[in-house]
Amino acid sequence: KEKPTHIAVCFDRKKPTFRHEQYKEYKANREATPEGIIVAKPYIDRLLDSLNIQKLYMDGYEADDVIGTLAKKAEQEDFQVYMMTSDKDFAQLVSENIFMYRPGNKWSPTEVWGIKEVLEKFQIQKVPQVIDFLGMMGDSVDNIPGLPGVGKKTAQKFIAQYGSMEALLANTHEIKGKLREKVEGAKELGVLSKQLATIETHVPIAFEEDKLKIKKFNIDEVKELFDELEFKTILQRVLSVSGVEKTPTINEETTTIEADEELSSGQLDMFSVNSSEEKEKEVISKDYSTGSETEMIYSEIEKRGVCSFQLLCNNLSDFNQKIIGVSFSCEKNEAVYFPLSEKTIDLTRKILLNKNIKKIGFDIKSQIKILKKYNITEIENFFDISIAHYLLQPDMRHDIDLLAENYLGQRSMDINSVLGKGKTKRSMSELSKEKQLLFCSELTDIQLQLYSVFTAELKKLKLYDLFQSIEMPLLKVLSDMELEGISLDTEMLSDFSAELSKEIVNLERNIYEISGEEFNLSSPKQMGEILFEKMKIIEKVKKTKTGQYSTSEETLSKLKGKHPIIDHILEYRGLQKLLSTYVKALPLLIDKNTGKIHTTFNQSVAATGRLSSVTPNLQNIPIRTKKGRKMRKAFIPKNSDFEILAADYSQIELRIMASLSSDTSMLSAFNNGIDIHSATAAKVYKVEEKDVTREMRSHAKMVNFGIIYGISAFGLSQRLGIKRKEAAEIIENYFIEFPKVKEYMDLSINKARDNEFVETILGRRRYLKDINSRNGMIRAFAERNAINAPIQGSAADIIKKAMIDVQQEMKRLKLESRMLLQVHDELVFDMKKSEKEILMKIVKEKMEQTITLDVPLVVDIGFGKNWLEAH
CATH class of the missing domain: 3.40.50.1010 (5'-nuclease)
Known part of the structure; x- marks a missing residue:
C-alpha cells in the first residue's frame, strides 16, 4: 500500500x-x-x-x-x-x-x-x-x-x-x-x-541507504522456502511481483500484466497481485450426458482393474446431499464425466461394488456416506489419497491442490475462482455443465496420478500394510459411525440449560458484590482493571501485547486461592463455556431427517495418529468437573430397547511404555494387577505401598503421565504446586527406580537423531526434522516428541485396530447394536438390551486381544440409560 x-x-x-x-x-x-x-x-x-x-x-x-x-x-x-x-x-x-x-x-x-x-x-x-x-x-x-x-x-x-x-x-x-x-x-x-x-535514538549504527534499498528477490530460494511451508497464495503474489510466471491453472481468466522488478516509481510493490498469462492443463474429458457407452466404459475400467472416481455435489461433507455428476479416470490425462441419471448410478454401483477394481478417491468417507442413499454400500478395495499422504507426511496439509502441485508439478482448478466467495459464491449445481465436467474430471485425473506416486512411497517406507490393514478398513467403520449418529435427550439439556443459567446469574451477583461494582465479565479489559487496579489482587501483573492485563484462564488459574473472586470467575467461565459450546449448541446440530447428531471423525489431522472430531467436537466434552461430566447424561440410546455401553482402555499409554521399555518394576506392577500409581509412589517416596498417601499417589500419577510427555522439573513443580527442587528430586528418584524407562527415552532420542523419525509398534511414522537442531529449545521439543510419539501413536493404532475387529465381528453376527463414538481411549455403543451379553464379550475380548504387549491390555466396561451412567 x-x-x-x-x-x-x-x-x-x-x-x-x-x-x-x-x-x-x-x-x-x-x-x-x-x-x-x-x-x-x-x-x-x-x-x-x-x-x-x-x-x-x-x-x-x-x-x-x-x-x-x-x-x-x-x-x-x-x-x-x-x-x-x-x-x-x-x-x-x-x-x-x-x-x-x-x-x-x-x-x-x-x-x-x-x-x-x-x-x-x-x-x-x-x-x-x-x-x-x-x-x-x-x-x-x-x-x-x-x-x-x-x-x-x-x-x-x-x-x-x-x-x-x-x-x-x-x-x-x-x-x-x-x-x-x-x-x-x-x-x-x-x-x-x-x-x-525511553527508546534510545543514538545507537552507534549507520544508516546505509544503498544497503536498505529494496532489491531483486532470489526467486529460487523464495520458491523453495514457500513450497516447504506450503505458502501457496503468498508465493503466487511474490512471484507475480518479481516477474516470474505463476504455475498454470485450469479455467482461470487469462490476463497479462507486466511485472517488472521495479515499478514506475522505482518501488517494488510486494503487496499487490498481478496475474500472469496462464495456460490450461489439458485433461481430455468426455461428457456422457445421455448415459451412452456406459457398458463400454465399464468394460474398459474392469479390464484395467483400477480407476479413480469423484462425486460432484454442492457439499460433500453433508451426507444428505444429492449427486450432481460422477467422473471416472483410468488413464493419465483422460477422464469421463456423467451427469446424474439412472444409468450413471447403475454404472457407479457396478464399478464401486466390483471387488476386483481398485477404487481411488479423495475423502472417500464423505462420498461413501452420500452413496449409501443411492443403495451403493459395502464398497471394498479402495485407496484414499488424503489418508495415504497423511501416513507419508503426517505433519503436512493434505489438500488435493497442494498434493497436485507438490508431487505432480501442476496446479488444479482453484475452487474459489470457480465458485467465487462471500455473497457472490455459487453452488456447484449453478455452474455450467462444461465447468462441472472440467472440475470433476481434473480431480479424478490428479487422484489417479497420485495413486501411483503414493503407492510406491508407502511400500518404500513400509507403510503400505498399515495403510491397507488399519486406515482403509477404519475409514468404513467411521463412515458407519457417522451415519448412525447418536441421540440426544433434549429435555435433559433444556433443564440443564436452565440450571446452568441460574448458577451463572448467582456467580455474576457474587462477583459484583465482591468487586463492589458491576462490569462486563466478557471484557478482559474491564476485568483486568477491576482485579489488578481496583482490587490489586497481586502486585506484579502479566500484560498482553496490547498492554491490557492478562485475564486468561492460564493466568487466573495460577491465582486460585489468592482471592475468592478468582475462583468465582473461573467457575463462571467454565459454566458459560459449557452452556454455550455444548448445552445450547448441540440441539442445533440435530439432523432434521434422523433426529440425531452426526459428528465427523477426522482421520488425517492429528500427526500422532489419533482421531479427532468436529461438528460437534466430542473429544473436548469436559469430564474433569462435576457439571462437565453431567453433559454426558444427554447422550442416550435410540429407544427403550437399547442402552449405552462404554468401553475404556485402562492406562493404555503407561502399559505401552512398560512394554516398550521392558522396565522390570513397571512390568511387574501391570502383570500382577497392582495399582501402578501407588506402586510408583512407594518407590519414588521410598515407603511401603500400604503407607502411600492420597497426595503421594496423586503426585506419582502426575509423574507417570508427565514422563511420557517429557515433563521437566519446572513443569512438574507448576502442576503439583511444589518447589522446583522437590520436583527435580521426584523425577530423579523415578528414574532410579525405573531405570529402563530412562534407557528407553534416551534410546528413542538417539534413534530419532539418526533417522529423523520415530515409529509406533505398527510402524506409523512421526518425522522429527528438528531433532538435530542447533537451537536447544527447538531440539528439546523434538526430543519430547521422540519419547511421546511412539507411545501416543501406538495407543491410537491399538484402538483403531480394535474398532475394526469389533465392527467386523458385530457385522458377522448381524447384531443390531451399533458403534457410535470413539473418544480418546474409549468406545461408545448403542447396545440392544437382548445383545448385552454377547456384545460385552465381543468388545472386551477384541479390545484386549487386538495386539500383544508384554503386559495385559485391560478394558473397563459399563452400561446404562445414558453415557454418564455407562462411563
Whole structure:
C-alpha cells in the first residue's frame, strides 16, 4: 500500500542491554519464548535472506532502539518512515515524517498512527509525553515498575495536570490520599521507569541507504522456502511481483500484466497481485450426458482393474446431499464425466461394488456416506489419497491442490475462482455443465496420478500394510459411525440449560458484590482493571501485547486461592463455556431427517495418529468437573430397547511404555494387577505401598503421565504446586527406580537423531526434522516428541485396530447394536438390551486381544440409560 523504497527488519540480541545494567530486574518476569516463535525464527532468517532484506541488530541494545535510531536518521535524510509494529512504545518516536504502521487482522483494520492519532490514543498534549505515560504506568511485560497505584486513567490525569514525570514528582504534595504516600515513596522508581521506557535514538549504527534499498528477490530460494511451508497464495503474489510466471491453472481468466522488478516509481510493490498469462492443463474429458457407452466404459475400467472416481455435489461433507455428476479416470490425462441419471448410478454401483477394481478417491468417507442413499454400500478395495499422504507426511496439509502441485508439478482448478466467495459464491449445481465436467474430471485425473506416486512411497517406507490393514478398513467403520449418529435427550439439556443459567446469574451477583461494582465479565479489559487496579489482587501483573492485563484462564488459574473472586470467575467461565459450546449448541446440530447428531471423525489431522472430531467436537466434552461430566447424561440410546455401553482402555499409554521399555518394576506392577500409581509412589517416596498417601499417589500419577510427555522439573513443580527442587528430586528418584524407562527415552532420542523419525509398534511414522537442531529449545521439543510419539501413536493404532475387529465381528453376527463414538481411549455403543451379553464379550475380548504387549491390555466396561451412567 505504501510502496516502500527501502526496508529493514530489526532484531533483539540475546545479550543483556544497557537497560539491564540500569535495572537488573528488567524483563526478569518474561516467560520463555513461545515454541512457535523459536521454530519459526530460522525460517524468518531464510525468508529475509532470500528476499534480500537487511537484518539489523546491535549488541547492548534492543530492536526498538535500532528502529528508533534508523527512523530518526532516515527522517534527517528526508525520508518518510513507517515503523511496522503494534507495540505502543513506538508511539514516542512519531513525528511529521515518522509513522506507526499497525498491522490489522480479521478483528481490526490496519492503522497508521501519526501525531494526531498518538495524541488521541494516549490523551496527551504532545508526543514526548508518551514516555511519561509509559513511565508512570509501568509495564509488567518488561517488568518496568512504574509508580505504584498509577494506572492508565491516573497517568493521563497526572500528565494533563503536570505535563511530565519530573513535574509530577516535584509536586507530590498536591496529590491527595494514600496515593501521595505511594508516589512519594517511589520517586526514584518513577525516574528509572521513564528512563527504561525511553527508546534510545543514538545507537552507534549507520544508516546505509544503498544497503536498505529494496532489491531483486532470489526467486529460487523464495520458491523453495514457500513450497516447504506450503505458502501457496503468498508465493503466487511474490512471484507475480518479481516477474516470474505463476504455475498454470485450469479455467482461470487469462490476463497479462507486466511485472517488472521495479515499478514506475522505482518501488517494488510486494503487496499487490498481478496475474500472469496462464495456460490450461489439458485433461481430455468426455461428457456422457445421455448415459451412452456406459457398458463400454465399464468394460474398459474392469479390464484395467483400477480407476479413480469423484462425486460432484454442492457439499460433500453433508451426507444428505444429492449427486450432481460422477467422473471416472483410468488413464493419465483422460477422464469421463456423467451427469446424474439412472444409468450413471447403475454404472457407479457396478464399478464401486466390483471387488476386483481398485477404487481411488479423495475423502472417500464423505462420498461413501452420500452413496449409501443411492443403495451403493459395502464398497471394498479402495485407496484414499488424503489418508495415504497423511501416513507419508503426517505433519503436512493434505489438500488435493497442494498434493497436485507438490508431487505432480501442476496446479488444479482453484475452487474459489470457480465458485467465487462471500455473497457472490455459487453452488456447484449453478455452474455450467462444461465447468462441472472440467472440475470433476481434473480431480479424478490428479487422484489417479497420485495413486501411483503414493503407492510406491508407502511400500518404500513400509507403510503400505498399515495403510491397507488399519486406515482403509477404519475409514468404513467411521463412515458407519457417522451415519448412525447418536441421540440426544433434549429435555435433559433444556433443564440443564436452565440450571446452568441460574448458577451463572448467582456467580455474576457474587462477583459484583465482591468487586463492589458491576462490569462486563466478557471484557478482559474491564476485568483486568477491576482485579489488578481496583482490587490489586497481586502486585506484579502479566500484560498482553496490547498492554491490557492478562485475564486468561492460564493466568487466573495460577491465582486460585489468592482471592475468592478468582475462583468465582473461573467457575463462571467454565459454566458459560459449557452452556454455550455444548448445552445450547448441540440441539442445533440435530439432523432434521434422523433426529440425531452426526459428528465427523477426522482421520488425517492429528500427526500422532489419533482421531479427532468436529461438528460437534466430542473429544473436548469436559469430564474433569462435576457439571462437565453431567453433559454426558444427554447422550442416550435410540429407544427403550437399547442402552449405552462404554468401553475404556485402562492406562493404555503407561502399559505401552512398560512394554516398550521392558522396565522390570513397571512390568511387574501391570502383570500382577497392582495399582501402578501407588506402586510408583512407594518407590519414588521410598515407603511401603500400604503407607502411600492420597497426595503421594496423586503426585506419582502426575509423574507417570508427565514422563511420557517429557515433563521437566519446572513443569512438574507448576502442576503439583511444589518447589522446583522437590520436583527435580521426584523425577530423579523415578528414574532410579525405573531405570529402563530412562534407557528407553534416551534410546528413542538417539534413534530419532539418526533417522529423523520415530515409529509406533505398527510402524506409523512421526518425522522429527528438528531433532538435530542447533537451537536447544527447538531440539528439546523434538526430543519430547521422540519419547511421546511412539507411545501416543501406538495407543491410537491399538484402538483403531480394535474398532475394526469389533465392527467386523458385530457385522458377522448381524447384531443390531451399533458403534457410535470413539473418544480418546474409549468406545461408545448403542447396545440392544437382548445383545448385552454377547456384545460385552465381543468388545472386551477384541479390545484386549487386538495386539500383544508384554503386559495385559485391560478394558473397563459399563452400561446404562445414558453415557454418564455407562462411563
